[in-house]
Amino acid sequence: MTKLALYVPLEAKPGREEEAAEFLRSLLPLAEAELGTVTWYALRFDHNTFAIFDAFPDAASRDAHLAGNIAVSLIQQAPELFVEPPEIKRLDILAYKAHRGG
Numbered sequence: 001m002t003k004l005a006l007y008v009p010l011e012a013k014p015g016r017e018e019e020a021a022e023f024l025r026s027l028l029p030l031a032e033a034e035l036g037t038v039t040w041y042a043l044r045f046d047h048n049t050f051a052i053f054d055a056f057p058d059a060a061s062r063d064a065h066l067a068g069n070i071a072v073s074l075i076q077q078a079p080e081l082f083v084e085p086p087e088i089k090r091l092d093i094l095a096y097k098a099h100r101g102g
Contacts, residue, residue, distance in 0.1 A: 002038045002098075004062045005091040008052040008074070011083040017048045020081045023073075024050060030069045036061025039099075055093060062090075 012020035024042035031040035031054065038061075040054040052074075056062040065071065066088070078086055 002055045002057055002093055002096055004057075004059060005053065005055040005093050006062065006065070007089045007091055008086050009089075010050040010052070010078075010086060012048040012050060012081060013083055014048070016081050020048075020050060023077055023081055024052065027052075027070050027073060030073070034061075034065055034068060034070075036064055055096075 010020070010024075021044060024044075027042060028040070031037055034040075036056055036058075038055045038057060041052065043051045043053060045051070052070075054065065056065065071088075074086055
């Protein structure tokens with residue numbers, strides 16, 4: 001069961017919006033390689049507002065993700081692309097509907 005999640009809101013620097021979007025897209029292969037990451041989303045809300053949402057079955061998987069390549073890449077690229085350093089919010093999942101193909 002998916003129990004834990006992370007939410008990371010991000011605001012792109014002016015003029016860096018498309019670079020920020022492409023950077024977030026480029027993280028997908030890293031997320032796919034993480035066995036403990038149940039689901040991973042890079043989101044765009046509007047021209048300069050983005051977020052990452054990901055979910056995990058347990059604390060060990062979430063901790064491994066936070067120590068992994070996505071987190072390292074995000075911290076390294078954040079000063080160039082985003083207004084503020086990433087604020088990683090830890091969440092508990094209360095309920096969810098599992099993806100069923102299609």
